[in-house]
Amino acid sequence: MTSQQRIRLARRHAAMSQTQLAQAVGVQRSAVSHWEAPQGKNPSVKHLREISMVTGVQFEWLATGRGQMAPSRETVLDSVSAVDALLVDDALEQRLLVAFREAPVRARLALVELMEELASQRTGRPRAKSLMTADAYYDSLD
Numbered sequence: 001m002t003s004q005q006r007i008r009l010a011r012r013h014a015a016m017s018q019t020q021l022a023q024a025v026g027v028q029r030s031a032v033s034h035w036e037a038p039q040g041k042n043p044s045v046k047h048l049r050e051i052s053m054v055t056g057v058q059f060e061w062l063a064t065g066r067g068q069m070a071p072s073r074e075t076v077l078d079s080v081s082a083v084d085a086l087l088v089d090d091a092l093e094q095r096l097l098v099a100f101r102e103a104p105v106r107a108r109l110a111l112v113e114l115m116e117e118l119a120s121q122r123t124g125r126p127r128a129k130s131l132m133t134a135d136a137y138y139d140s141l142d
């Protein structure tokens with residue numbers, strides 16, 4: 001099975017349209033169409049990771065075809081979620097982290113900048129200069 005076929009199968013497994021997957025990953029619908037086309041180009045590793053998370057399939061299967069498409073019930077029950085693995089004790093902080101991870105990729109930078117601005121207003125200290133510009137962040141997604 002080709003990577004293009006695996007992407008299509010993962011999308012269908014999640015009962016998503018190309019448009020829905022594109023919105024969830026933060027790309028144009030045409031990008032998903034290209035990824036699924038028989039002679040289409042492969043998505044970046046970052047996009048494969050997003051597709052894997054959004055569709056609920058194993059990253060290794062999506063990227064290489066090895067292993068199982070979906071995690072087994074035992075794997076899901078035995079795994080520790082990324083949010084819990086960070087040992088977030090504050091319920092609001094955990095909600096924020098979950099919401100950030102579920103937000104479209106292209107909205108995440110705006111969320112971080114909003115939180116930095118709110119923090120600077122609370123502390124009275126100027127916002128720290130960002131290490132990454134918006135353009136650099138968006139370029140890293142492609």
